[in-house]
Amino acid sequence: MTGQQFLYQENQQYFAQCGRGIEEITGEELTELGATGVEPTYRGVHFAAKPGVLYTINYCARIPSRILAPLAHFACHTEKVLYKKAMEIDWSRFLSPDQTFAVFANVSDSQINHSKFAALRLKDAVADFFREKTGRRPSVDTREPDLWINLNLRDNFATISVDTSGGALHRRGYRKSSVLAPLQETLAAAILRFSGWNGETPLVDLMCGSGTILAEALMAYCRVPAGIHREKWGFLRLPDFDETLWRKVKQDADGRVRPCPEGLIQGSDVDGRAVDAACENLDEIPGGSMVQVRRRDFHDLKGFKNVTIITNPPYGVRLLEQNQAEITIRELGDFLKQNCTGSTAWILCGSIDLMKHIGLRTSKRIPLFNGPLETRLVKLDL
Ligand SMILES: C[S@@+](CC[C@H](N)C(=O)[O-])C[C@H]1O[C@@H](n2cnc3c(N)ncnc32)[C@H](O)[C@@H]1O
Known part of the structure; x- marks a missing residue:
C-alpha cells in the first residue's frame, strides 16, 4: 500500500458509537458479527476487525449508531495543535475538492471546550488542506455529505475519525411515515x-x-440486513476499500434472508x-x-x-x-x-x-x- 498510513490501518481498531445503556449488548452483537477485542465504554464500543468484518458490521448490525475509523490520535490542548495535526492528514485519500464533507465533534473535559468551535477548526483544516494543494476546496454539506468526519476530544486527547457508516445507522430507509414519539x-x-x-x-x-x-x-x-436500503456507505471512501470483498459480504448477507x-x-x-x-x-x-x-x-x-x-x-x-x-x-x-x-x-x-x-x-x-x-x-x- 502506498501513501500515508492511518491509525485504523495500523491497528485495525474501530469505534462503534451507540446509545447510553446499550453498550454491552452492542458489544455482543459486534462479537457475533466477527469483531474481536470488544471493549464497551461510555456510549460506545472499541473493537478490532478486518475489512470484511467492518463491512459486515456496517451492513448487518442493528444496535450501533455509527462505526468510526480513527485516522489520528494525539494530545491536544489548543486549537493550533488541532489545526496543525488535522492539516497533516492526507484528506485527498478520502475526498476530492468537488465533493462535500461535514464535521461533527464531541468535546469533554478538555481545554477546548466548545464542540462547535472544535468542529469549525477541523473543518477549516480540511478546507485549507485542499486549498493549499489544489487551489480549490470541497464544500460543507451537513445533510448528505460525501464524507462524515468525527472529532472526539476527551481529556485533551483528540481522535479524528472517518464515519465508515456514512451517516447514522438508525436511518434504515424503511420509515416512510411517522406518528408522535416513534422509537429510534x-x-x-x-x-x-x-x-x-x-x-x-x-x-x-x-x-x-x-x-x-x-x-x-x-x-x-x-x-x-439492517442496511438493506442504504446505498451510500462511508467505508466506500476508505483508501483501502475492497469492492470485491464488499460485494461478497453483501451477497452472503442477502443470501441468508x-x-x-x-x-x-x-x-x-x-x-x-x-x-x-x-x-x-x-x-x-x-x-x-x-x-x-x-x-x-x-x-x-x-x-x-x-x-x-x-x-x-x-x-x-x-x-x-x-x-x-x-x-x-x-x-x-x-x-x-x-x-x-x-x-x-x-x-x-x-x-x-x-x-x-x-x-x-x-x-x-x-x-x-x-x-x-x-x-x-x-x-x-x-
Ligand atoms: C409511544 S407511542 C408508540 C411508538 C412506537 N413504538 C413507534 O415506534 O412508533 C404509544 C402508542 O400507544 C398508542 N395507544 C395509546 N393508548 C392506546 C390504547 N388504549 N390501545 C392501543 N394503543 C394505544 C398511541 O396511539 C401511540 O401510537
Whole structure:
C-alpha cells in the first residue's frame, strides 16, 4: 500500500458509537458479527476487525449508531495543535475538492471546550488542506455529505475519525411515515435483543405506533440486513476499500434472508393513522406483508397466551398527558394480568415514575435512554 498510513490501518481498531445503556449488548452483537477485542465504554464500543468484518458490521448490525475509523490520535490542548495535526492528514485519500464533507465533534473535559468551535477548526483544516494543494476546496454539506468526519476530544486527547457508516445507522430507509414519539430503530433493536425473542413464540406489540418494534422484529427474524436500503456507505471512501470483498459480504448477507411465517409478528394501535404508518413502513421491508397490523384499543383485544409482548406505551411530557399515561399503563397492567397468562411482556416505561403504575411484579428492570429521557425496560412474567 502506498501513501500515508492511518491509525485504523495500523491497528485495525474501530469505534462503534451507540446509545447510553446499550453498550454491552452492542458489544455482543459486534462479537457475533466477527469483531474481536470488544471493549464497551461510555456510549460506545472499541473493537478490532478486518475489512470484511467492518463491512459486515456496517451492513448487518442493528444496535450501533455509527462505526468510526480513527485516522489520528494525539494530545491536544489548543486549537493550533488541532489545526496543525488535522492539516497533516492526507484528506485527498478520502475526498476530492468537488465533493462535500461535514464535521461533527464531541468535546469533554478538555481545554477546548466548545464542540462547535472544535468542529469549525477541523473543518477549516480540511478546507485549507485542499486549498493549499489544489487551489480549490470541497464544500460543507451537513445533510448528505460525501464524507462524515468525527472529532472526539476527551481529556485533551483528540481522535479524528472517518464515519465508515456514512451517516447514522438508525436511518434504515424503511420509515416512510411517522406518528408522535416513534422509537429510534437502534433502540427498538436493542430492546428486542434484551428480550431474547428468537421467533419461537409470536411477538405482539399492543401499541405499535408507526411500527418500529414490529419492523425491527421482522428484520431480525428474517435476517434482513439492517442496511438493506442504504446505498451510500462511508467505508466506500476508505483508501483501502475492497469492492470485491464488499460485494461478497453483501451477497452472503442477502443470501441468508428467510421468510416470515404469517402471524408470527402482530401489532395493533388505537390510532388509525399510526396503523397506516406502520403498514406503510412494513411494506418497505421484505416479508412486511406477513406482519399483521390492526386498529384496536388494547382493552378490546381478547388476550394472548404464551406470546412475547413488547410494547412502548405513551409517556406524558406535559402534566395532563402524564395523568393519562399513568392511567393507560395501569390499565395495561390489568389487561396483561387478566388476559395474557403464560406470556412474557417487556414494557418500555417512559419514566421510573410511570413504571410504578404498572401494578405487577417486574422480574427485570433495565435502565435505557430514549434520547434524553431516562426510561426503564421492565420484564413481566405473566
Ligand atoms: C409511544 S407511542 C408508540 C411508538 C412506537 N413504538 C413507534 O415506534 O412508533 C404509544 C402508542 O400507544 C398508542 N395507544 C395509546 N393508548 C392506546 C390504547 N388504549 N390501545 C392501543 N394503543 C394505544 C398511541 O396511539 C401511540 O401510537
